[in-house]
Amino acid sequence: MHGKEVLPFFPHLRRSFFYLNPPTYLSLNRQRHAFILKYGISTATNLTTNLPSPCANHHSVPDPNVLYFSTRIYEFTKLNNFGQAIVISSQMLSQGLMFDTHVLPSVIKACTGLCFLKTGKLVHCLASVSGFDSDSRVLSSLVHMYLKCNRINDAHKVFDRLPQPDVVAYSALLSGYARMGRVKETKELFSKRRDEGVELNLVSWNGMITGFNHSGHHLEAVIMFQKMHSEGFKPDGTSISSVLSAVGDLEMLNMGFQIHGYLIRKGLGPDKCVASALIDMYGKCACTFEMSQAFDEMHQVDIGACNALVMGLSRNGLVDNALKVFRQFKGQGMELNVVSWTSIIASCSQNGKDIEALELFREMQVVGIKPNSVTIPCLLPACGNIAALMHGKAAHCFSLKGGISSNVYVGSALIDMYAKCGRIQLSRLCFDMMPTRNLVSWNALMAGYAMHGKANEAVNIFQWMQRSGQKPDFVSFICVLSACSQGGLTDEGWYYFHSMSKDYGIEARLEHYACMVNLLGRAGRLQEGYTMIQQMPFKPDACVWGALLSSCRVYNHVSLGEIAAKELFELEPRNPGNYILLSNIYASKAMWTEVHTVRTMMNSKGLRKNPGCSWIEIKGKVHMLLAGDNSHSQMTQIIEKLAELSMEMKKSGCFPDIDFVFQDVEEQDKEQILCGHSEKLAVVLGLLNTSPGSPLQVIKNLRICGDCHAVIKFISSFEKREIFVRDTNRFHHFKDGVCSCRDY
DNA sequence: CTAGGGTTAG
Numbered sequence: 139m140h141g142k143e144v145l146p147f148f149p150h151l152r153r154s155f156f157y158l159n160p161p162t163y164l165s166l167n168r169q170r171h172a173f174i175l176k177y178g179i180s181t182a183t184n185l186t187t188n189l190p191s192p193c194a195n196h197h198s199v200p201d202p203n204v205l206y207f208s209t210r211i212y213e214f215t216k217l218n219n220f221g222q223a224i225v226i227s228s229q230m231l232s233q234g235l236m237f238d239t240h241v242l243p244s245v246i247k248a249c250t251g252l253c254f255l256k257t258g259k260l261v262h263c264l265a266s267v268s269g270f271d272s273d274s275r276v277l278s279s280l281v282h283m284y285l286k287c288n289r290i291n292d293a294h295k296v297f298d299r300l301p302q303p304d305v306v307a308y309s310a311l312l313s314g315y316a317r318m319g320r321v322k323e324t325k326e327l328f329s330k331r332r333d334e335g336v337e338l339n340l341v342s343w344n345g346m347i348t349g350f351n352h353s354g355h356h357l358e359a360v361i362m363f364q365k366m367h368s369e370g371f372k373p374d375g376t377s378i379s380s381v382l383s384a385v386g387d388l389e390m391l392n393m394g395f396q397i398h399g400y401l402i403r404k405g406l407g408p409d410k411c412v413a414s415a416l417i418d419m420y421g422k423c424a425c426t427f428e429m430s431q432a433f434d435e436m437h438q439v440d441i442g443a444c445n446a447l448v449m450g451l452s453r454n455g456l457v458d459n460a461l462k463v464f465r466q467f468k469g470q471g472m473e474l475n476v477v478s479w480t481s482i483i484a485s486c487s488q489n490g491k492d493i494e495a496l497e498l499f500r501e502m503q504v505v506g507i508k509p510n511s512v513t514i515p516c517l518l519p520a521c522g523n524i525a526a527l528m529h530g531k532a533a534h535c536f537s538l539k540g541g542i543s544s545n546v547y548v549g550s551a552l553i554d555m556y557a558k559c560g561r562i563q564l565s566r567l568c569f570d571m572m573p574t575r576n577l578v579s580w581n582a583l584m585a586g587y588a589m590h591g592k593a594n595e596a597v598n599i600f601q602w603m604q605r606s607g608q609k610p611d612f613v614s615f616i617c618v619l620s621a622c623s624q625g626g627l628t629d630e631g632w633y634y635f636h637s638m639s640k641d642y643g644i645e646a647r648l649e650h651y652a653c654m655v656n657l658l659g660r661a662g663r664l665q666e667g668y669t670m671i672q673q674m675p676f677k678p679d680a681c682v683w684g685a686l687l688s689s690c691r692v693y694n695h696v697s698l699g700e701i702a703a704k705e706l707f708e709l710e711p712r713n714p715g716n717y718i719l720l721s722n723i724y725a726s727k728a729m730w731t732e733v734h735t736v737r738t739m740m741n742s743k744g745l746r747k748n749p750g751c752s753w754i755e756i757k758g759k760v761h762m763l764l765a766g767d768n769s770h771s772q773m774t775q776i777i778e779k780l781a782e783l784s785m786e787m788k789k790s791g792c793f794p795d796i797d798f799v800f801q802d803v804e805e806q807d808k809e810q811i812l813c814g815h816s817e818k819l820a821v822v823l824g825l826l827n828t829s830p831g832s833p834l835q836v837i838k839n840l841r842i843c844g845d846c847h848a849v850i851k852f853i854s855s856f857e858k859r860e861i862f863v864r865d866t867n868r869f870h871h872f873k874d875g876v877c878s879c880r881d882y
Numbered sequence: 883c884t885a886g887g888g889t890t891a892g
Contacts, residue, residue, distance in 0.1 A: 313883060345883040376884055383885080411885045418886075442886050449887070480887045515889045550889040581890040588891090616891045649892055681892060 173266045177299075179292045181259045203233065208241040215244040220251035227261075237264060239273045246279040255287040262296075274300055278307050285314040303334075309342035316349025321358055324349075343371055348380045359384035360393070375406055379415035386422030394419045407435075414442040421450020445477050452485030460485045461494070474505075480513045487520035495520035496529050511542040515551035522558030524753060524760065525837045525864060530555045546572070550579040557586025560835050560862040560869060580608055584617035590869045591878045593625020600634075612644050619653035623660055624868055626880070631657040652681040659689020664698050680709045684716070688841075691719045694726040707739075714745045715840075751839045752816035756827050763823065765816040776822045783822070787852050815846050817863055825857060833860040841865045851875050 174180060207230035214223035227237070227245045237245055242265055249258035262280055265271045271280075277300050284293035290311075297303060297311050308331045315324040324346065331338070343366040350359035363381040366373065373381070378401050385394045398416060406412050413436050420429035429450045436443055444467050451460035464482045468474060479502040486495035499517050502509065509517070514537050521530035534552055537543040543552075549572040556564040565586045572579060580603045587596035600618045603610060610618075615638045622631035635654055638644045651674055658667040667686050671678050683705045690699035703720040710716065717740040724732040740746075750765035763770060770776065817838045824834035842865045854861050855875030863870045871878035 309883075317883095341883055343883085348883055348885095379885055380883085414886060445886050475886095477885095477887050482887095484887060510887090512887050516887070518889075545889095547889045552889090554890065576889090578890045583890090585890060611890095613891050620891075652892075 170263060170267075173263045176266060177262075177292075177295050179259065179262070179295060181256075181263060204230075204235050204238060204241075207233075207235060208238070208244075211241055211248070212244045215247050215251075218251065220248040223248035224252070224254070224257065236268050237261070237270065239270050239276060242270055242273070242276045243279040246276070246283050250279070250283040250286045253287055255283075255289065258283045258287065271299075272301075274302070278304075278310075281307055282310055285310055288318075290314050290318050290320070303336070305336055305339055305342060308336055309339070309345050312342060313345030313349040316346045316355070316358075317352050319350075319353030319355055321350075321355060324358075338371075340371060340374060340377070344374070344376045344380065347377055347384075351380050351384045354387075356384035356387045360388065360390070372404075375409040375412050378406055379409075379411040382412070382415040382419040386419035389423050391423045391425065394423060408437055410440045410442055414440065414446040417443055417446040417450060421446065421453050424454055426450070426454050426456070439472070441473060441475055441478065444472065445475075445481050448478070448485065449481045452481075452489060455489070457485050457489040457491060474507070476507055476510050476513065479507050480510070480516055483513060483520075484516035487516060487523070490523075492520040492523045492526075496526065499529075499533075508540070509536060510540070511537070511545040511548055514542065514545075515547040518551035518555040522555040525559045525755065525835060526760065527559040527561065527755065527835075530559055543571075544573045546574055546576050546579060550576070550582045553579060553582040553586060557582070557589055558864070560864065560871075562586050562590045562592070575608070577608060577611055577614070581611075581613050581617050584614065584621060588617055588621035588624055588868070589864075590871065591624045591880075593621045593627045593630075596621030596625075597627070597630055610642060610644075612638075612647055612650070615644065616649050616653060619650060619657065623653055623657035624879070626660055628657055628661045648676070648679050648682060651678065652685045655682055655685040656689065659685065659692065662693055664689055664693060664695050668698055668701070678705070680706060680713075683709065687716060687719050691723055694723050696723055696727060696729070699723045711743065712745060714740060714747050717745065718747055748840060750816040752820040752836050753838075754820040754824050754834065754836045756824060761820070761823060763816045763819045765819075770819070770823070772823060772826060775826055776819055779822050779826060780818065783849070783853060783856070786856060787849065790852075790856075815843060817842055817846050817865075818849055821850055821853060821861060821863075824861075825853070825859070831858055833862065835862040835864075837864040839866065841867055842870060847877065847881070851877055 170181065207226060210226050211223050211230070214220070214226065223244065227241075227248070230237070230241075242261070245261050246258060249255075249261060258280075262271070262283075265276055265280075270276060277296055280296045281293045281300075284290070284296060293311060293314060297307060300307055308327070312324055312327055312331075315327060328346075343362065346362045347359045347366070350356070350362060360381060363373065363377060363384075366377065378397065382394065382397060385397065401407055401409075401412055401416075413432065416432045417429050420426075420432060429447065433443055433447050444463075448460045448464050448467075451457070451463060460482065464478070467478070479498065483495050483498050483502075486492070486498060495517060499509070499513075502513075514533055517533055518530060521527070521533065530552075533555075534543070537545075537548050537552075542548055549568055552568045553565040556562070556568060565583060569575070569579060569583045580599065584596045584599050584603075587593070587599065596618055600610070600614065603614070615634060618634050619631055622628070622634065631654065635646065635650065638646060638650070651670065654670060655667040658664070658670065664686070667689060671682055671686065674682070683702045687699055687702035687706060689695075690702060699720055703716055706713070706716040717736050721733050721736040721740075724730075724736065749767075752763050754761050754763070761770070817836055820836045820838075821834060824836070828834065842863055847870065850861055850863065850870075850872050852875065853859065854872035859872075861872040863872070868879065
């Protein structure tokens with residue numbers, strides 16, 4: 139287990155710093171600077187210890203005390219008790235004894251084991267100023283230390299000082315570069331090694347294959363495997379299982395078959411890792427039959443293979459089968475581990491079974507399996523999807539207690555969860571607290587701001603990201619463009635759209651065009667949006683046409699709406715939403731014949747309008763309300779309250795927007811139909827069951843309609859409530875009669 | 883080098 143690194147690590151020595159006289163302090167600081175100059179490795183740690191004179195023990199007979207400490211440090215390191223090894227190292231220094239060439243590798247190894255980068259640097263610094271840093275064992279342990287702490291550049295700097303790097307040092311650095319996804323550097327080092335006449339071994343090859351696989355460079359992994367094979371190396375179980383994983387990700391089924399044949403010939407079939415990798419590969423290639431067959435052919439049941447099977451089923455949309463198989467394994471008394479539970483939770487949250495995911499999370503804790511830093515990011519999307527804030531917060535607490543809150547995956551997932559639960563400030567807090575961030579963390583925060591209509595914030599984050607040196611990817615641009623379109627920043631949107639290919643070499647994809655069509659649509663420039671679609675370098679898809687159609691709905695633009703709808707009816711004939719949108723456009727212009735035609739078209743295909751559905755969490759319980767469904771126990775009160783509000787609204791001069799009802803019915807009936815919209819029912823249910831003034835939060839499966847929007851705006855001021863409504867697109871934050879979306 | 887499970891957009 140990795141403990142927390144406290145700095146400076148040797149606290150009693152730090153205290154002694156205060157008793158140092160200024161000249162000594164200066165000389166120590168100079169030595170620290172000498173170290174920085176020598177290695178080009180920055181260190182924030184001051185050398186605040188009164189060092190013994192350099193090289194004092196170098197040529198003399200070993201001091202018995204040094205031997206005593208060294209032996210203990212060595213022993214503890216060997217037993218993987220790194221914490222104790224560090225404690226003893228600290229004691230050794232406090233005795234005024236310096237680390238020598240013999241003990242340094244052990245001390246560094248202990249820092250490596252604990253990922254104590256700052257302490258490791260301090261030790262490196264000490265080694266440097268005392269002149270013990272020319273020993274190849276010291277240097278290679280430093281290479282490993284920097285690699286373990288993800289400081290590959292620093293590792294390389296130390297590597298370059300090795301007089302004759304051996305195959306172990308090369309293997310470590312090669313796999314490090316591969317793991318970081320630095321293909322170019324890996325290849326350069328690979329050639330350099332050949333020029334120096336260092337022969338690779340099986341470990342070196344496997345290191346590169348697993349490394350590339352880890353960083354998502356699957357093709358490179360496969361190429362390395364082939365190269366290894368062609369240079370006459372016999373792949374072992376590790377090579378095979380890593381390459382199978384890469385082959386699966388690339389969906390190179392033929393290659394998968396070949397490797398399958400190879401591993402049978404070489405007798406690697408019974409290897410557990412190989413067998414589960416094989417199941418995993420077939421799962422990724424959508425070969426569920428071969429997958430099950432590989433599972434059935436296993437001689438003994440292995441938990442890894444079971445997990446691979448569950449994941450494979452879920453990957454292919456067979457969540458129910460995955461759940462069934464999982465239950466079976468559990469019933470058979472199989473020892474399910476964290477991976478098993480995490481896999482099934484991931485299957486649920488990735489396939490819309492959010493409630494089940496939450497339930498399984500609870501169940502795993504009941505059976506005594508502790509969630510880890512992978513479980514939490516698998517669970518959090520489920521919380522976000524159904525805005526289950528309490529569950530999300532519980533998971534957050536869990537990661538704080540479990541010491542995994544600094545994990546990037548956990549942090550990014552938390553940002554996303556809080557944003558989807560309407561707590562964008564908490565997203566920002568999580569972001570600010572992250573010790574390390576990656577592309578996904580930045581993107582998640584921008585997406586959060588976009589969802590909340592905070593376009594300026596999203597743009598600021600984008601600029602901050604650039605300044606921090608993080609390169610944006612195509613998702614970053616989707617986030618920033620959708621933020622601009624939500625927030626009405628038309629010029630900024632155009633700027634980023636152009637900058638994307640010009641400055642970053644990222645070619646615009648369909649999603650970017652969809653964002654731009656939205657952006658133009660919002661500004662009322664529908665014709666320009668249409669022109670853009672026509673000039674796109676590839677065939678527009680449903681997203682792009684859908685963006686145009688919904689913009690047409692906002693401005694009730696009939697002719698362009700018809701064009702977009704016609705395309706959509708071909709691209710996705712079974713999506714009722716498109717028919718509804720077109721029919722609403724017609725209805726707004728009282729074109730009842732056309733409305734009727736669209737309705738008939740829909741009916742003839744057996745399509746029905748997706749029922750509007752809203753959720754509201756009241757006192758930890760989630761209530762679901764369906765449009766036009768009167769089954770809720772408090773329905774009478776809801777309708778009463780709604781009527782009362784409607785009266786109040788009319789009194790203050792607001793009238794329901796009849797536009798939004800597409801059927802050709804009597805005026806009064808229209809009003810009745812509008813009353814049934816689920817989001818309004820949910821908001822009123824919230825009003826009835828919570829204390830006055832407390833905020834309400836509703837999520838909806840469709841986009842919010844204009845009438846409900848107006849009514850909720852009214853409620854927010856009349857009842858003095860903050861109301862959050864999340865529709866399919868974004869958040870609407872109603873406060874004092876205004877909405878954060880500024881009525882788009 | 884030592885499996886298997888992972889976060890973002892639409």
